[in-house]
Amino acid sequence: MSDHAALSRAELPRPDIAIEDAQRLARDLYGIEGDIRELGSQQDRNFLIECGRGRFVLKICRAEYDRAELEAQNAAMVRLAGRIGSLQVPTVGKTHAGAEIETTIVNGQSCHVRLLGYLEGEPLTRRRFLPEATVAALGAACARVARGLEDFRHPGLDRHLQWDLRHADKVAAHLLPGIASAETRGRIAKALELASKAVAPHLDGLRIQPIHHDITDDNVVARLDAEGVPIPVGIIDFGDLMNGWLVADLAVTCAALLHHSGGDPFFILPAVKAFHAVHPLTVSELKALWPLIVQRAAVLVASSELQLSLEPDHAYVLGNIDHERVIFEVASATPIAVMQAAILAAAGMEAEAAVVTADHRLFPEIDPARIAIARLDTLSPALKNGNWRTEGQARAILRDAVAETGMAATRYGERRLTETAGLSPDIPATTALFVELALPQSSIIAAPFAGALEATAKGLRLVGGDLALWLEGVTSGHAAGSRLEAGVEIGRVGETGLVTVQLCRDPAIDPLHFVKPHQFEAWSTLCPSPATILGFDCNAPASESEALLASRQAHFAKPQKNYYRRPPQIERGFREEMYDVDGRTYLDMVNNVTILGHGHPRLAEAVGRQWSLLNTNSRFHYAGVAEFSKRLADLAPEGLDTVFLVNSGSEANDLALRLAWAHSGARNMLCLLEAYHGWTVASDAVSTSIADNPQALTTRPSWVHAITSPNTFRGPFRGPDSAAGYIAAAEKALAAIDAKEEGLAGFICESVYGNSGGIPLPKGYLKEVYRMVRERGGVTIADEVQVGYGRLGHYFWGFDEQGVTPDIITIAKGMGNGHPLGAVITSRAIADSLEKEGYFFSSAGGSPVSCVVGQTVLDIMRDERLQDNARDIGDHLRSRLEALGQRFAIVGAVHGMGLYLGLEFVRDRQTLEPATIETARICDRLLDLGVIMQPTGDYLNVLKIKPPLCLSRAGADYFADMLARVLEEGY
Structure with missing residues (x-):
């Protein structure tokens, strides 16, 4: 045809x-x-x-x-x-x-x-x-x-x-x-x-x-x-x-x-x-x-x-x-x-090398060795307290860098944090294809190669063969179209003292100033570095993220996992945002450790001052340990007036178990299925989450008695009024312990079912179980490591929602905003029971720095009303997530309150078959869209939504919007 x-x-x-x-x-x-x-x-x-x-x-x-x-x-x-x-x-x-x-x-x-x-x-x-x-x-x-x-x-x-x-x-x-x-x-x-x-x-x-x-x-x-x-x-x-x-x-x-x-x-x-x-x-x-x-x-x-x-x-x-x-x-x-x-x-092949030759330096009167470098990358010391989000900050830092030598320059190929985009699904164009210099006004600018000088909307362009030199901030007396030989003066540095320099191998193209990091290598073949014509190394170092990850995997113990198969290299945070070395912004929706938010300047200043004064262990006498201990005791219900300071939630729960053993004289502990309490020998023993330990249900020691999880969504008894069935299960386990006549040491559980996504316990459950435990001489332990300390918004302590007072409270995570800090709060009588086993000591627990951290966190929570924010933003976010359940069948339930929420995904709302694979893919897709999120629960089918308590309404809406987008577009 x-x-x-x-x-x-x-x-x-x-x-x-x-x-x-x-x-x-x-x-x-x-x-x-x-x-x-x-x-x-x-x-x-x-x-x-x-x-x-x-x-x-x-x-x-x-x-x-x-x-x-x-x-x-x-x-x-x-x-x-x-x-x-x-x-x-x-x-x-x-x-x-x-x-x-x-x-x-x-x-x-x-x-x-x-x-x-x-x-x-x-x-x-x-x-x-x-x-x-x-x-x-x-x-x-x-x-x-x-x-x-x-x-x-x-x-x-x-x-x-x-x-x-x-x-x-x-x-x-x-x-x-x-x-x-x-x-x-x-x-x-x-x-x-x-x-x-x-x-x-x-x-x-x-x-x-x-x-x-x-x-x-x-x-x-x-x-x-x-x-x-x-x-x-x-x-x-x-x-x-x-x-x-x-x-x-x-x-x-x-x-x-x-x-x-x-x-x-x-x-x-x-x-x-x-x-x-x-x-x-x-x-x-x-x-x-x-x-x-x-x-x-x-x-x-x-x-x-x-x-x-x-x-x-x-x-x-x-x-x-x-x-x-x-x-x-x-x-x-x-x-x-x-x-x-x-x-x-x-395809594994290299493009033609971008070779730039120059007969003369662009700035012949300038000594390149005297040009200071103005860093604008994620780790730049000039970037602090979120100032990278201020318009014009890059040039302000460039001008500040001039102070030492009178001249400064930015770097070609640098992934600038100043170009990041917050709450954006798109990877921002952060990587510079140009260099900007701050130089003395009227410094001579000479043609590095022969070519025709042209005027553009940006400034001047010198075209020589297949190479174009783009200049901004230059004053010139040459007429457009003038032919210049190499070394001839093009013009002078203008009155602003700032000059932008960029090369492009295709004169027909108006080159971009910034490109996305993953596009830089390809773009660099078209827009090569101007280092040759500048006479100094103006190139930012190449990324080492892959090499660092390989080193981590080679030397960091394998059980210490990292999020994501291809994790971004996160090196900075501020409030509810985190930043990788490519200048990408991520909304942090999982970091319950940083309760105040990342990079809080007030906390950083307080810690820095205390480090400059003293840091030692709590056996020395100093004000901080007394003041912080009293403050914690004042936060607890009446009668819980004695504090132990430790380094982590695992240590706090481990110590709480020891206190129960010492006070009761017995060993048997009651705990819940689907729970996680820590990694020490004792706290791990009462942890039954198969997501954290696939062997958990078959390797518990004989003194551990795990009872039916009061999971009101997918447990055997469902709904908010299902307490009776779960109380009966606890009563049965206690009867079995009674029959052995070995005594009961106590009962440990989270006040809200944290590891399963913030599922509330059925009404009246803790009140009745606590009563049965205490009748047998046991001690009740409220693990508030994840769910307490104001995170629930409506309550400071999780157990307040159940209307009970435990005998021991354990806390950690948020109380140090990422600093290793934990605590056990109990009564004097229970605390003194431990002396039968000798004294207790934690090297960093209660150190001067730890105490300053703890007190400053509480000060900021009070002054910035973060518990109120957790309540208000949490309620708003919960309503947004519940609305998703009306649109998408995969949404099984929304759990929790405040800023401790769980979104559970199921393949079938009748059978409640967990959508485990789907949840993992949803988390990966959210990362692509600039949201950090991870699954939790025994089936890893629940989004654990535990952001810093400073989360803004805009951040909450962005998370809900991106989640809706993922569910609409696929994952």
């Missing part, structure tokens, strides 16, 4: 086929009857038929389509079956007469009819978000099909299609007049011009073979793997099968991915890497890939606009055109040279 015929065929409307016509064809030709509905297609008619024999797709196209092409498609599917690993392709059906293709007249139209098997699975196009593993799997699937077709031969493969990227310019020239908007026509034409120019040098190196040419998110079906990731399992729609450029097959796949990319063209790189691993591409093919993607995007948009002009109500085109416009926007927005470098790197 000629190019003209192919283009004319593109203008044909779909055949006029009604559901009734399709039913008749299926019955008469194939003996199939069943439920039938139409599937989307741009130029064919496709119908899904469900019957007792299975599910089938009836495909009907106009007879203008060459029959040999359809025969080639059928033959390719038969050939690929079993040759592409676990991937499936449709089976090819036959008519009663044994034909794979039937040409017949329908409603006066000559049509080709085929029947194919239906592949079960979910089209990826329905998922707005695609995980990296899915993107890679799609690239690998495309490569496997290409390899499977590599030696396939058929006369129907020599086709002339509008989608054939070998003819993209001709196709676009034919289609563009159909676009109503002159602006859109111009943009498409410009993108095609640049893409064609970029492809041209590589044409001779582009291999031709049979290709599917339409392996897109529409034309694969996927199923969830063991980790809940959608992975392609089948390839459908061989309608564009042809002999074409091998790399065009991948270009089509990558273009389709761009509408899932969130605007980031680098999103396609896992697909490129995976394709190359299965079916290696040459350097020419890799360099041609991105411009071919641009061409594909342009043809897609132009074709859809034309089709809508023919059929304005074309549902299939209307359903896809928004995606296609996004694809074109992303494809045309990034310089081709940048993407070529990124693609080569993804």
